[in-house]
Amino acid sequence: MCLAVPAQVKNCDGNEAIVDLHGNRVRVSTVLSPEVKEGDWVLVHAGFVIQQLTPEAAAETFAVLADLVEKGGPP
Amino acid sequence: MTGHEALDRLRSAAAAVGRPMAFMEVCGTHTVQAFRCGLHSLMPGNVRLISGPGCPVCVTSQGDIDMLIELARRPGVTLCTYGDMLRVTGTDGNLEEARTMGADVRVVYCSLEAVKLAGAEATREVVFAGVGFETTTPATAAAALEAERLGLRNFSVLVSHKRILPAMRALLESGQVKVDGFLCPGHVAVITGYATFAPIVRRYGLSCVVAGFEGAQIAMGMARLVELVRDGQPALENLYPQVVTRWGNRRAQNLMRRVFRPVGARWRGLGSIVDSGLAFRSRYARFDAQRRYELTPVESAEPPGCRCGDVITGRCTPAECKLFGAACTPVCPIGPCMVSSEGTCQAWFKYRRQDKAGVPAGAGSN
Numbered sequence: 459m460c461l462a463v464p465a466q467v468k469n470c471d472g473n474e475a476i477v478d479l480h481g482n483r484v485r486v487s488t489v490l491s492p493e494v495k496e497g498d499w500v501l502v503h504a505g506f507v508i509q510q511l512t513p514e515a516a517a518e519t520f521a522v523l524a525d526l527v528e529k530g531g532p533p
Numbered sequence: 534m535t536g537h538e539a540l541d542r543l544r545s546a547a548a549a550v551g552r553p554m555a556f557m558e559v560c561g562t563h564t565v566q567a568f569r570c571g572l573h574s575l576m577p578g579n580v581r582l583i584s585g586p587g588c589p590v591c592v593t594s595q596g597d598i599d600m601l602i603e604l605a606r607r608p609g610v611t612l613c614t615y616g617d618m619l620r621v622t623g624t625d626g627n628l629e630e631a632r633t634m635g636a637d638v639r640v641v642y643c644s645l646e647a648v649k650l651a652g653a654e655a656t657r658e659v660v661f662a663g664v665g666f667e668t669t670t671p672a673t674a675a676a677a678l679e680a681e682r683l684g685l686r687n688f689s690v691l692v693s694h695k696r697i698l699p700a701m702r703a704l705l706e707s708g709q710v711k712v713d714g715f716l717c718p719g720h721v722a723v724i725t726g727y728a729t730f731a732p733i734v735r736r737y738g739l740s741c742v743v744a745g746f747e748g749a750q751i752a753m754g755m756a757r758l759v760e761l762v763r764d765g766q767p768a769l770e771n772l773y774p775q776v777v778t779r780w781g782n783r784r785a786q787n788l789m790r791r792v793f794r795p796v797g798a799r800w801r802g803l804g805s806i807v808d809s810g811l812a813f814r815s816r817y818a819r820f821d822a823q824r825r826y827e828l829t830p831v832e833s834a835e836p837p838g839c840r841c842g843d844v845i846t847g848r849c850t851p852a853e854c855k856l857f858g859a860a861c862t863p864v865c866p867i868g869p870c871m872v873s874s875e876g877t878c879q880a881w882f883k884y885r886r887q888d889k890a891g892v893p894a895g896a897g898s899n
Contacts, residue, residue, distance in 0.1 A: 490785045505643025515775030
């Protein structure tokens with residue numbers, strides 16, 4: 459349940475942002491991480507940005523997720 | 534560092550220590566990922582990684598699950614839940630069955646969806662099932678604050694949120710499980726900061742290593758835990774600095790503190806633990822579903838024969854449960870550890886089913 463996924467911020471709009479989550483555009487809340495701005499890589503958990511990421515950290519996490527998708531597992 | 538390098542370090546440190554060692558992870562994602570990448574079979578024979586109370590679905594007490602299902606069945610109530618809880622079996626059925634019988638149960642990805650629903654459907658009483666550890670709790674706090682901002686009167690939360698540190702302490706205090714250190718949950722630490730685990734190192738002299746979720750990262754975490762045993766220097770280490778800081782996400786912590794206060798809570802397999810749960814502060818009491826619907830938590834019995842409570846406290850392996858793989862499978866799960874995609878039983882069923890005997894877990898190491 460505590461799985462968090464990396465995404466890139468596309469647009470910020472008040473307390474919300476549109477992020478690119480592995481190709482999907484998703485609206486998420488930024489109340490837990492209000493300093494994020496367009497272009498930032500972030501960690502998203504249950505519809506909330508919980509942390510900013512470096513692009514390197516995002517790439518590493520994508521590798522894990524690709525592994526999950528390939529072999530089947532928790533969403 | 535690659536996985537191979539991490540395993541080399543792990544093997545060399547384990548050989549230097551010699552004696553059997555057991556380490557505990559307390560995160561469902563670690564459980565699943567360690568199984569998936571075959572870590573258990575790659576580690577030296579004297580090193581074991583056992584699962585602790587890290588899957589929120591699995592640690593939720595039977596009484597809390599019953600309360601959730603009872604609430605879902607009430608006329609006029611729309612119950613919003615994360616998908617994980619849907620098939621967890623209560624004393625009398627589960628949420629999915631309740632939905633088949635007409636209950637309005639909706640799966641949400643985000644707590645704010647439940648708030649939006651309450652705003653859109655004023656005639657429904659919308660209840661959000663607040664389940665999860667510190668990673669998830671801020672989302673529930675934010676939902677309550679949003680409902681307050683919108684002046685909603687038909688939104689409430691059935692709170693079963695848990696705090697991981699009191700559970701780790703209770704487990705150690707119980708003396709029933711002996712571990713040589715903890716592999717600490719990376720995403721809980723994003724919120725709490727890794728400093729939250731310092732008391733385990735100070736008080737119990739056990740190392741705590743925060744690790745990411747890639748196979749190599751978990752292997753590195755294990756290598757460091759064994760090296761710290763070898764060196765006789767228990768320490769707190771953060772091996773996931775890409776996202777975890779010492780003090781965590783202060784804003785999320787402040788939101789949690791503003792809305793909730795620590796209270797005692799019941800855990801499957803651990804019983805009641807002081808300050809291990811959360812309840813609404815009086816200012817937000819109107820969002821407390823338990824109060825609003827006058828629900829009394831009962832101490833419901835767990836399914837007969839089910840050993841999930843022992844599994845999530847490292848006292849037995851899934852293979853040692855008589856129901857495992859026979860009466861209890863992912864298709865027809867009896868206990869929550871088989872229901873949850875992060876549960877130890879489901880992971881064991883998927884990746885280690887042929888290993889029927891298993892290695893007795895929590896058999897002590899010192």
